[in-house]
Amino acid sequence: MQSCSQTIPQTFAVPFFFFIITYSIIRDDYFGMKIHKITIKDVARELGVSVSTVSRALKDHPDISPQTKQLVRDLVEKMKYKPNAIALSLRSQRTNIIGVIVPEIVHHFFSMVISGIDEAAMAAGYNVMFFQSNESYEREVMNIQSIINSRADGVLISIAKGTKKFNHIRQLLEDNIPVVFFDRECDEIETDKVIVDDFEGAFNAVDYLIKTGCRRIAHYAGPQHLQIGYLRKRGYISALEKNGLRVDDSLIIPCDSYEAALEVTRNLMARGNPPDAIFTTNDNTAVGTLNAVKAMGFKVPEDISIIGFTDGLVSTVTDPLLSTVSQHGFEIGKKATEILIKRINDECVSSKPITEIVKTELVIRNSTRRI
Amino acid sequence: MQSCSQTIPQTFAVPFFFFIITYSIIRDDYFGMKIHKITIKDVARELGVSVSTVSRALKDHPDISPQTKQLVRDLVEKMKYKPNAIALSLRSQRTNIIGVIVPEIVHHFFSMVISGIDEAAMAAGYNVMFFQSNESYEREVMNIQSIINSRADGVLISIAKGTKKFNHIRQLLEDNIPVVFFDRECDEIETDKVIVDDFEGAFNAVDYLIKTGCRRIAHYAGPQHLQIGYLRKRGYISALEKNGLRVDDSLIIPCDSYEAALEVTRNLMARGNPPDAIFTTNDNTAVGTLNAVKAMGFKVPEDISIIGFTDGLVSTVTDPLLSTVSQHGFEIGKKATEILIKRINDECVSSKPITEIVKTELVIRNSTRRI
DNA sequence: GGAGATATGAGATCCCGTCATCAGGGCGGG
DNA sequence: CCCGCCCTGATGACGGGATCTCATATCTCC
Incomplete structure (x- = not known):
């Protein structure tokens, strides 16, 4: 932890004016003074008018003459006066x-x-x-x-x-x-x-898979105590039912990480009657699934379709590029x-x-x- | 505006009235007015002591008796008084x-x-x-x-x-x-x-490639007006030189995105004498490179090694997993x-x-x- | 009884900007 | 010449706390 960092003093070759600025700062600090920020009083003093006038001029109060307003605005610009946000907040x-x-x-x-x-x-x-x-x-x-x-x-x-x-x-x-x-x-x-409309997102994804001819669609599900995991599964089930497909519980597998997907997919695809599509609860899981099926010699999407959820960066750099549900x-x-x-x-x-x-x-x- | 500051009477000494105030706060809220936050004055009034006493008690000032301090602390806890950070900042x-x-x-x-x-x-x-x-x-x-x-x-x-x-x-x-x-x-x-030690990171990456037997190493470089792009290129060159390899300018190609890498890599690998390794200025570029060479039938890392920079999430989900330079x-x-x-x-x-x-x-x- | 310690209150000040009030200067019109 | 208008100054309150001074009140001890 510590060892990965080292401290190197910077070379001290700076223009002449820098010394002056630095010096005055150090002096103020040495005497325990705060660096002075421009306040409305400074503007008023500099212009030789009262604080009220400056305040009113800045607020475009009708009492103040256009000339004075302009003078104030110019000086405020020049002196880089900014009203103190803290004082404003307090009030x-x-x-x-x-x-x-x-x-x-x-x-x-x-x-x-x-x-x-x-x-x-x-x-x-x-x-x-x-x-x-x-x-x-x-x-x-x-x-x-x-x-x-x-x-x-x-x-x-x-x-x-x-x-x-x-x-x-x-x-x-x-x-x-x-x-x-x-x-x-x-x-x-x-x-x-x-x-996020997790239910509808999942529904649409699975509905799309069915429209492209997939019939045995597996789901890698997230934790069911979280709404997002639960709703995505419900959307998956609902899409199957709407299209008259049987919900096969053995195709609904708890799995929501890249590593888990590698393992789960190897088993799933090795058994008889493997799915022709997998809908995963997030993109990282989808990428794991993708890599696993490719390693087993399956062609994506010809042999098996894969669709993720949460349009992360990873989905834009996989091969093939990952279809997914974007969350905006x-x-x-x-x-x-x-x-x-x-x-x-x-x-x-x-x-x-x-x-x-x-x-x-x-x-x-x-x-x-x-x- | 002004009327809301007048709705809360200022002087009350009896606890009974305090509850009336509380009630009126709720009513104020109902009428869309600013809610009253507990101040040190409320605590003082409620306890029947002065503001100074409360302030001193909270600061553990020696003037205040232990009993009073305890009373103040208890009431502050009960009333959920929090000193106003804005007032504190102002001062x-x-x-x-x-x-x-x-x-x-x-x-x-x-x-x-x-x-x-x-x-x-x-x-x-x-x-x-x-x-x-x-x-x-x-x-x-x-x-x-x-x-x-x-x-x-x-x-x-x-x-x-x-x-x-x-x-x-x-x-x-x-x-x-x-x-x-x-x-x-x-x-x-x-x-x-x-x-970040961009120079050394790049140097180590390229040095490692050479140690694994790579001899024709290309670099996809970032913008040279940025230190990070410049230093990574310098590290690359330095590693080549240290290992007695010739620096081939045709192998240093401006390229720092996934899409650019797809294009650039297709051209690079199609020409005669393609590189046996590519060091990219960031991970996304590395992933583009990886996908491009795989699509052309090259094996990674047998035919060509690829190494990125900036250990992003993408490097943990590619196939094969991407070697990279982590930035902490x-x-x-x-x-x-x-x-x-x-x-x-x-x-x-x-x-x-x-x-x-x-x-x-x-x-x-x-x-x-x-x- | 009076000095001195102890505990507290009352009030001012500061931070900074806003806003309102009151006072007045200067000038023009009636 | 004076009223009224326009513009501006001076002042203070306010917001919420911290902090300091000075004034009390109470109690103790010699």
């Missing part, structure tokens, strides 16, 4: 900060969501305060405490796998901080939610943020919580046959 | 916020870095304000403006590809906001940096944050900027031959 009781908690950022889907959050927040002039629960309940509670303490205006959260109590979320709502769930929600809490993480983040900001602005304070379902999209690449 | 001129700017979060390496940042920041009691430049200079400037406005205590930044001017970074330093670069740095700015993104984020926090706390204010180099690690999987 307005708003921080323009959105707290975001994700289980794990190292996850293509969540990083897409955050990207969407960033986009929408920036567009609306909000800053994003970021937290990671690492799938831990305790950590999540700490994160919420930090959010409360920093007086964020609202919270976006996807709950951790380890979270089974929800008092910390309730505390947010009691403090009148709006909360919007994304992806991983919680039944017990009445608030806005933006979720960016859209989810953006949507959730927009809803949150509306709540913050009380635009729909009296309305009931809404649940927005972001549709999945079937992305047909080359691991499935064509219709 | 202390510290926000306990670290601003973080990454080019793109949807990138395994950067999400690992952010994970490390989150870890270190949380451990030190700092909050992370997150920004994404989307590789755009303009966006980066806006992000820095937001950071300055929100009075963050320090900044961690990996500069965008599109950034060629650095006045915005200088502005941070002039405002006495410490800056630590990670991964993508900038020569012109004298400040702390935590960077988590370590980089953690280290950068620790250095930044030291600077914020003036622990090394007079010391020169340091450049910390985090070593890469060669991860040998199955796309390269064994020694």
Whole structure:
């Protein structure tokens, strides 16, 4: 850990002016002084007018003459005066900060969501305060405490796998901080939610496989205590039933990782009457499946079709390219943020919580046959 | 607006009335008004002591009797009083916020870095304000403006590809906001940096290829105006030279994406005297290369070895598994944050900027031959 | 009884920007 | 000449805490 890093002092060849700046900084620090930030008083003093005048000029108050306004605006520009956001927050009781908690950022889907959050927040002039629960309940509670303490205006959260109590979320709502769930929600809490249509996504994927002529379709299922695992399986079953195909329990196999897929697939394909298609609960599992069947000499998609879920980066670099169900993480983040900001602005304070379902999209690449 | 501040009477001394206030808060909420947060004054009034006493009790001031301290602590617990971080920031001129700017979060390496940042920041009691430049200079400037406005205590930044001017970074330093670069740095700015040892990583990768018997090694190079692209190429060249191999310029090809690799590789492998190994500037390019050579009937690693850079998720799901150079993104984020926090706390204010180099690690999987 | 310690209250100050109020200067029109 | 208008200054409150000073009240001990 430590050994992989080393400290190297930088060569000290800098222009002359740099010394001067550095020196004055050191001197101020040496005397324990804070570096002075430009305040409205500095602007007023510099221009020889009162603080009120500057304040009014910047607010475009009708009392102030156009000439003075222009003078003030010019000087403000020149002196790079920025109103102190902290003082503003103290007075307005708003921080323009959105707290975001994700289980794990190292996850293509969540990083897409955050990207969407960033986009929408920036567009609306909000800053994003970021937290990671690492799938831990305790950590999540700490994160919420930090959010409360920093007086964020609202919270976006996807709950951790380890979270089974929800008092910390309730505390947010009691403090009148709006909360919007994304992806991983919680039944017990009445608030806005933006979720993925796992059922329909799975249904469409399997329905497509059937349309391309597949008849023995296996499903590698995720953990059934999570909504996402459960709903994807239900979608799979529903598509079979709608098309009059028998649901064969021996073709529904718990399997949700690359490594597991290698193992499971070897066994599955070696037994009599192997499937002609496999629908996996996520992309990594699909890639494992793909590699396993290829290693056994099967042709994809001629001998067997494979379709994943969660359009991650991996699906765009496999051979053949993986067909999958895209989750529009960016859209989810953006949507959730927009809803949150509306709540913050009380635009729909009296309305009931809404649940927005972001549709999945079937992305047909080359691991499935064509219709 | 004003009316809501007048709805809550200011002077009450009897506990009974406190509950009335609480009730009126709920009613205020119903009418869409701001909810009342517990302040030190509420605690003082409830306990029938002065604000000073509560403040001193919480700070464990020796003037206050143990009994009073206990009473205060109990009530604070019961009323869930939290000191207003905004008021604290206003006075202390510290926000306990670290601003973080990454080019793109949807990138395994950067999400690992952010994970490390989150870890270190949380451990030190700092909050992370997150920004994404989307590789755009303009966006980066806006992000820095937001950071300055929100009075963050320090900044961690990996500069965008599109950034060629650095006045915005200088502005941070002039405002006495410490800056630590990670991964993508900038020569012109004298400040702390935590960077990847791209040169050595590339050198080791190519040196390993040579040790396994490869003699005609191609390099798919990244943009040369970026340090990371340049240094990886230098490492490649240096390894060839050290091993007495001729550097063939026709084997150094600009190529840094999956799609480009498909195209480039088809041409490269079709011409006479194709290479027996390819070192790519990143993993996605390596995967494109891998798929292209496999499609042309070459065996990996028997006919040709392939090695990438940046240990992303893709390298763990290819067939064969991709050998690559791992970057320790988590370590980089953690280290950068620790250095930044030291600077914020003036622990090394007079010391020169340091450049910390985090070593890469060669991860040998199955796309390269064994020694 | 008075000095001194102890515990607390009351109030000011600071951080910074906003906003409201009141006071006034200067100038033009009636 | 004065009223009123336009513009501006001076001042203070406010938001919420920390912190400091000074004034009390109570109690103890000599």
